[in-house]
Amino acid sequence: xxxxxxxxxxxxANGCIYGSIAxxxxxxxxxxxxxxxxxxEMATFSTFIAWALIQRGLPYWLxxxxxxxxxxxxxxxxxxxxxxxxxxxPVLTNVNVFIGLLLIFNALSGWIFDHTVKAxxxxxxxxxxxxxxxxxxxxxxxxLVMLAVLLALYAFFRFTPVGLAMRAAAQNPExxxxxxxxxxxxxxxxxxxxxxxxxxxxxxxxPSVFLDPNMMAGIxxxxxxxxxxxxxxNPWGAVLGGLIVGVLENLLGAYVIGTELKLTxxxxxxxxTLTLMPSGLFGKRVVTRV
Amino acid sequence: MxxxxxxxxxxxxxxxxxxxxxxxxxxxxxxxxxxxILGANGAGKTTTLRAxxxxxxxxxxxxxxxxxxxxxATEEVVRLGVAHVPDGRGTFTALSVDENLRLGAHVRRDKQxxxxxxxxxxxxxxxxxxxxxxxxxxxxxxxxxxxxxxxxLMLRPKLLLLDEPSFGLAPKIVTEIFRxxxxxxxxxGVSMLLVEQNAQLALELADRAYLLETGRVAVSGTxxxxxxxxxxxxxxxxx
Amino acid sequence: MSALPGSHDQRPAxxxxxxxxxxxxxxxVLPFLVKNYRVFQFNLVLVYAIAILGLNIxxxxxxxxxxxxxxxxxxxxxxxxxxxxxxxxxxxxxLPFSGxxxxxxxxxxxxxxxxxxxxxxxxxxxxxxxxIPQLLKYKHLEHYTGGVQGIVLVxxxxxxxxxxxxxxxxxxxxxxxxxxxxxxxxxxxxWNLLRGRVGRALIAIRDHPIAASAMGINVSLYxxxxxxxxxxxxxxxxxxxxxxxxxxxxxxxxxxxxxxxxVGLVVGGVGSIPGTIAGGFFILFVPNIAESxxxxxxxxxxxVILMVVIYVMPSGAAGLVRLITGKMVRQxx
Numbered sequence: 001x002x003x004x005x006x007x008x009x010x011x012x013a014n015g016c017i018y019g020s021i022a023x024x025x026x027x028x029x030x031x032x033x034x035x036x037x038x039x040x041e042m043a044t045f046s047t048f049i050a051w052a053l054i055q056r057g058l059p060y061w062l063x064x065x066x067x068x069x070x071x072x073x074x075x076x077x078x079x080x081x082x083x084x085x086x087x088x089x090p091v092l093t094n095v096n097v098f099i100g101l102l103l104i105f106n107a108l109s110g111w112i113f114d115h116t117v118k119a120x121x122x123x124x125x126x127x128x129x130x131x132x133x134x135x136x137x138x139x140x141x142x143x144l145v146m147l148a149v150l151l152a153l154y155a156f157f158r159f160t161p162v163g164l165a166m167r168a169a170a171q172n173p174e175x176x177x178x179x180x181x182x183x184x185x186x187x188x189x190x191x192x193x194x195x196x197x198x199x200x201x202x203x204x205x206x207p208s209v210f211l212d213p214n215m216m217a218g219i220x221x222x223x224x225x226x227x228x229x230x231x232x233x234n235p236w237g238a239v240l241g242g243l244i245v246g247v248l249e250n251l252l253g254a255y256v257i258g259t260e261l262k263l264t265x266x267x268x269x270x271x272x273t274l275t276l277m278p279s280g281l282f283g284k285r286v287v288t289r290v
Numbered sequence: 291m292x293x294x295x296x297x298x299x300x301x302x303x304x305x306x307x308x309x310x311x312x313x314x315x316x317x318x319x320x321x322x323x324x325x326x327i328l329g330a331n332g333a334g335k336t337t338t339l340r341a342x343x344x345x346x347x348x349x350x351x352x353x354x355x356x357x358x359x360x361x362x363a364t365e366e367v368v369r370l371g372v373a374h375v376p377d378g379r380g381t382f383t384a385l386s387v388d389e390n391l392r393l394g395a396h397v398r399r400d401k402q403x404x405x406x407x408x409x410x411x412x413x414x415x416x417x418x419x420x421x422x423x424x425x426x427x428x429x430x431x432x433x434x435x436x437x438x439x440x441x442x443l444m445l446r447p448k449l450l451l452l453d454e455p456s457f458g459l460a461p462k463i464v465t466e467i468f469r470x471x472x473x474x475x476x477x478x479g480v481s482m483l484l485v486e487q488n489a490q491l492a493l494e495l496a497d498r499a500y501l502l503e504t505g506r507v508a509v510s511g512t513x514x515x516x517x518x519x520x521x522x523x524x525x526x527x528x529x
Numbered sequence: 530m531s532a533l534p535g536s537h538d539q540r541p542a543x544x545x546x547x548x549x550x551x552x553x554x555x556x557x558v559l560p561f562l563v564k565n566y567r568v569f570q571f572n573l574v575l576v577y578a579i580a581i582l583g584l585n586i587x588x589x590x591x592x593x594x595x596x597x598x599x600x601x602x603x604x605x606x607x608x609x610x611x612x613x614x615x616x617x618x619x620x621x622x623x624l625p626f627s628g629x630x631x632x633x634x635x636x637x638x639x640x641x642x643x644x645x646x647x648x649x650x651x652x653x654x655x656x657x658x659x660x661i662p663q664l665l666k667y668k669h670l671e672h673y674t675g676g677v678q679g680i681v682l683v684x685x686x687x688x689x690x691x692x693x694x695x696x697x698x699x700x701x702x703x704x705x706x707x708x709x710x711x712x713x714x715x716x717x718x719x720w721n722l723l724r725g726r727v728g729r730a731l732i733a734i735r736d737h738p739i740a741a742s743a744m745g746i747n748v749s750l751y752x753x754x755x756x757x758x759x760x761x762x763x764x765x766x767x768x769x770x771x772x773x774x775x776x777x778x779x780x781x782x783x784x785x786x787x788x789x790x791x792v793g794l795v796v797g798g799v800g801s802i803p804g805t806i807a808g809g810f811f812i813l814f815v816p817n818i819a820e821s822x823x824x825x826x827x828x829x830x831x832x833v834i835l836m837v838v839i840y841v842m843p844s845g846a847a848g849l850v851r852l853i854t855g856k857m858v859r860q861x862x
Contacts (some may be wrong), residue, residue, distance in 0.1 A: 103835065110828070168385065174380065182365050263656070275644055
């Protein structure tokens with residue numbers, strides 16, 4: 001019984017990571033109706049930057065904040081320079097661009113930081129108050145950090161004027177322009193946030209899975225599965241979807257099929273959700289006018 | 291006594307992609323006045339308003355308060371003091387009534403007066419006040435129209451563009467809305483450019499009128515002149 | 530994407546026939562002018578061209594985005610390998626089996642794909658591409674797939690030997706001609722199919738699915754069949770690749786391959802049949818060149834070139850050729 005409960009909690013901890021990536025994906029999707037395939041590689045690259053800063057001797061939390069800021073800025077720049085020209089282009093073109101970004105970031109990670117697997121420190125000391133019966137210190141710590149970020153994001157969108165403007169721009173860009181919102185910049189800020197959240201997820205997951213250029217590939221897929229499961233236009237759904245996927249992954253891995261087929265599980269989840277529940281558990285049903 | 295010309299449009303062309311819709315129209319609006327643009331479906335009325343807001347490809351000249359609008363981004367036109375109530379109302383349906391109104395004041399810096407204006411809107415439109423935290427998409431047609439107009443007014447605009455405010459609404463509600471519009475014009479001095487299919491109501495409200503036919507100005511004059519015009523009466527007033 | 534330029538209703542211009550004939554002669558003589566290894570590489574160019582053609586049928590002509598064609602390539606390759614190694618089937622017989630298996634799987638994949646479009650389909654196929662190598666390593670299937678080590682095959686001998694231009698007719702050269710023959714057959718079949726009614730139906734489905742349906746095209750059936758045929762092509766390519774390389778292993782068929790096929794499609798020109806050959810050249814030679822400049826650079830080079838093509842020359846190499854020949858034709862007038 002205890003092992004079962006432990007699997008669930010461990011799944012929830014992983015689920016936080018998946019949920020964060022899912023959230024980043026949903027943020028971009030809500031604003032642009034595009035899925036950012038490069039999200040994982042961008043997160044990995046950000047984590048490498050954090051690693052490099054720590055190697056240079058910076059204290060963890062300073063490196064953390066700097067990486068957060070750099071990722072945000074990079075996200076904004078990428079939207080402004082690379083994505084704006086293809087905003088109105090067909091889907092295939094956008095998919096191309098995202099794949100291109102994926103390739104470039106992956107290669108940059110490998111080229112600048114080489115392919116040896118690196119250890120990434122956890123800011124949460126092993127034997128601290130954070131350690132509980134079911135969560136390791138790092139798991140609790142990540143969970144709390146994620147929660148804090150999610151709440152901050154929620155507050156930002158719900159209570160600040162900029163957050164309101166961003167929500168408006170995502171829902172109805174034309175009306176948003178008519179009240180003077182600079183919609184293009186709102187998209188850029190959305191990208192900035194998504195990049196920053198991705199960096200956060202990377203830094204939280206790296207201590208457990210170790211840092212190398214392909215760290216996030218499987219996690220990205222789980223992020224997609226979570227976003228789709230939760231309803232790709234619903235941020236809360238993304239987070240919940242992540243938790244569900246995390247727990248499912250662990251339970252299936254421990255009791256049903258072993259841990260070697262994780263990506264196949266993701267595949268089945270994705271295809272299953274898309275076929276049986278296209279708007280996910282919490283998404284809005286979209287009816288297109290013919 | 292010539293009043294200040296708030297909006298002066300000369301030789302305005304507009305196109306959707308390769309399709310030319312406006313073929314060089316001229317019209318004007320005096321400060322504090324109401325001008326209406328009439329015409330049948332497809333005449334280019336909605337396009338005219340969209341052209342002023344730079345939502346379509348335009349060429350020609352549109353001087354607003356001395357500033358050239360052609361070539362600016364929509365967001366910049368709004369910042370000059372032009373508020374557009376689009377056809378279909380353009381409400382943020384997933385957001386609350388209150389959030390919609392606050393978005394109307396997005397470009398304003400005077401926070402305190404925004405709060406005051408918000409309360410004034412609720413006082414003027416009690417039905418919106420009752421529903422201030424309700425999702426805008428759940429409002430009735432008439433309420434959404436009031437919301438759209440209020441949102442535009444939250445900008446404290448110099449010029450209010452209205453695209454078919456009577457569309458799809460019951461006659462009683464339309465009458466009420468037009469009464470409110472007159473009040474906004476006389477009490478707050480907001481200039482208005484009104485596009486309407488309902489020529490009768492529009493001519494009763496407006497001072498000047500322009501009749502568009504296939505992207506060109508066919509008739510122009512004061513409302514009284516148009517109301518007396520034989521062909522206008524026959525084609526658009528059903529008299 | 531609007532209607533394809535150089536629509537397949539028109540008969541190709543005379544110069545196309547001449548250029549095609551010249552290329553064919555070149556292709557026939559080339560193996561005897563270069564060393565074995567180069568011949569092997571040209572063989573792979575053709576293999577990738579067929580694979581890209583498969584992807585082109587689905588994504589270019591029918592608008593269904595697939596990031597997972599690496600999976601079908603892998604399945605085709607493994608099917609051939611298992612049949613050759615475990616069953617003892619002669620190599621040339623494995624092609625129809627690989628093709629049929631992949632057609633079936635592609636057709637089945639077509640059903641959930643019906644519900645998906647654009648990004649969603651891309652994600653689902655991406656998942657497929659990532660899952661396949663893992664599945665191939667799965668220990669319960671090791672008996673068939675050879676697990677992580679894969680399966681080592683025996684390169685077939687040529688059925689006869691001779692010397693031409695002082696070069697022997699080696700195994701590599703024989704396989705090259707074998708692949709070339711298969712390539713020609715498959716390309717001609719595809720060209721015929723796509724230039725006629727079927728091709729127009731596919732394009733109609735891509736651009737105006739609702740209108741197509743209203744005109745009586747059974748959209749669901751067409752889309753699933755297209756998936757199947759597309760998978761068949763890529764599967765046969767996989768089989769040919771396995772035969773030429775004489776080895777299959779899960780790590781040969783990772784996401785990198787799926788992305789490479791996609792990049793080859795875009796660079797060659799989406800919706801262009803001859804473009805697939807350019808695409809094949811691209812994905813075989815560019816990584817080698819990039820790696821020789823700096824290790825790990827291949828991915829970045831791919832990415833950058835992909836972006837450049839998208840922004841500067843969206844119709845890929847084929848578009849470039851059309852542009853140049855269009856200019857020449859106009860100047861000739």
